[in-house]
Structures are given as structure tokens and as C-alpha cells.
Amino acid sequence: MKDFDARWQRLVVAARRVPAAEEAAAPYGFSTRIAARALGGPARPALLAVFARFSVRALWVAGVLALASMAANYLAFAGNEEDDQGPLDPVSEVVASS
Amino acid sequence: MAEETFDVAACLDRVRQRDQAAARELVEHLYPLVIRIVRSHLPRRVAEEDLAQEIFLKMFTRLDQYKGAVAFTHWVSRIAVTTCIDQLRAQKRRPEFRWADLSEKEAEVLDSVLTSESEVATNDALAARELVYKLLGQLKPEDRLVLQLLDLEQHSVAEISEMTGWNPSLVKVRAFRARGKLKKLFEELQRKERS
Numbered sequence: 001m002k003d004f005d006a007r008w009q010r011l012v013v014a015a016r017r018v019p020a021a022e023e024a025a026a027p028y029g030f031s032t033r034i035a036a037r038a039l040g041g042p043a044r045p046a047l048l049a050v051f052a053r054f055s056v057r058a059l060w061v062a063g064v065l066a067l068a069s070m071a072a073n074y075l076a077f078a079g080n081e082e083d084d085q086g087p088l089d090p091v092s093e094v095v096a097s098s
Numbered sequence: 099m100a101e102e103t104f105d106v107a108a109c110l111d112r113v114r115q116r117d118q119a120a121a122r123e124l125v126e127h128l129y130p131l132v133i134r135i136v137r138s139h140l141p142r143r144v145a146e147e148d149l150a151q152e153i154f155l156k157m158f159t160r161l162d163q164y165k166g167a168v169a170f171t172h173w174v175s176r177i178a179v180t181t182c183i184d185q186l187r188a189q190k191r192r193p194e195f196r197w198a199d200l201s202e203k204e205a206e207v208l209d210s211v212l213t214s215e216s217e218v219a220t221n222d223a224l225a226a227r228e229l230v231y232k233l234l235g236q237l238k239p240e241d242r243l244v245l246q247l248l249d250l251e252q253h254s255v256a257e258i259s260e261m262t263g264w265n266p267s268l269v270k271v272r273a274f275r276a277r278g279k280l281k282k283l284f285e286e287l288q289r290k291e292r293s
Contacts, residue, residue, distance in 0.1 A: 012250055039158065
């Protein structure tokens, strides 16, 4: 690792010698465009903001509840399957009784 | 950045009252910071202005979440860094790194680093920088970011922690792992050169 560290450091020391680019000012019209897009529309009602904030959490909670209810009802379904004698078949019942 | 001559708090108050002039001033004030982050972490095929625009729009959308616990510039840096990471993640997997992908000068620099103990020549700095970016481009976005901030931009662990929101231990662990991956890449390149 030491060998690699020395190599890597030599490389980054050389790379750092490149002078930093000059600080750039925003291109013409950039800030106007951003301000218009960010604040141009109507203000979002507070209720909608609260809804947006909690909707993802609500989705998770709903998912967990769905899984929990499936798990809780699984045993009931499995138990019913064992007791199930199959669908009623009137023809076979008639044949059997005759 | 002339933080002391620009009253960020007052500007934010005006922006919260939906003052477009204040929003423009804020964008112009923060643009050099954002574009510096964008340029140093720019994913391939993404225009820097598009990425800067996305960062500023996110900043305005999340402005209600800014409570002043950290400096506003740090908060914006964090948005910029995470947006760049998201963009890098969205890209397709990097192709395998080959000697043939390097320019003549970059191959020369890499060869010199791998085979000799001497320093890289001063006039090869640009090629060295390109090479560093190409090597870092082989890493996962988070690994690339941490090495770039630590080794290339020489930020401290604490600064990186503030910029990214990762705790200092995580920054150190990521740097260690990233160096390990880079070491493997160096070994692979050395093998390929010999064969």
C-alpha cells in the first residue's frame, strides 16, 4: 500500500499544479431564469406542502400495514385450505347415490 | 466568496417572501461556489449549466428546510455535491479502463509514475490532472468524491463531512476503501503494461 500511496501522491501533487480556473460569474440571464422558475408560480399552499412531506412516509406505513395484514391472515387462509373438501359436484353426488 | 459583504440572512428572508430580485442576487452570489463544485464533479455528457440549474432549483425548493444550523454556503454545497453524486450514479457503468484510452501524454505520465520514483515533470501537470480524473472515474461516485476532495482539493475530513453530510468516520472509511480500489486499478494497469 505504501508503494501505491507514494505513486498516487506523486500523481496528485502533479495534478494540483494546474492553476485553478478563474471564478466564473453566472451567464447572462441565468439568475433571472432560475428566479422565475423557482418563484414564478403561485405559492404552494401550506396544506399541500404538509401533504407532500408526509405522503412518502404514509406510503411506507401503508406498505408495512399491508404486509402485516397479509401475514396475520395467512394462517387463516392456510387453515381453511386444509379443511376444504373441494367444490360441490352435483353430478358425482347423484352418481354416487344411485 | 465575499460572504461578509453579502447579507445572506436578509436575502433569504426576502426570498421567502417570494422576492424575485432577491432570488437573482442569491443565485449570482452562490454561482461561483456551485459552478466550482459542478466542474470538479461533473459527470460525463452532462452540461455544467444544466447541472447548476438543477442544483439552484433544488435549493429554492428546499429552502424551508434550512434552519441555519450550518452556514448557508455549506448547506448549498451539500445539495450541489449530492446532486452531482446522483447524476454520476444515474450514468451507465464505466467501461473498463485501458491504456489505449489515454492520450500519449497521459500514458507517458502514468508510465513514469508506475515505473520510476521521480517526480512528474511540471509541464505534464495538465496530463496528470486528466489522468487523475480518468482514474477516479473508475470508482463509485462516493469513492471518487471523497478522494477528489481529500487528495486533489486538499479539504480536511471535517470539511468533507460538512460538505457531504457524512460523519467523519464514514469519510475516513470511504477514503480507505477508495484507495484500496485505486491500488487494485494501478496493479491491473501495471500488469497490462507488462503483458
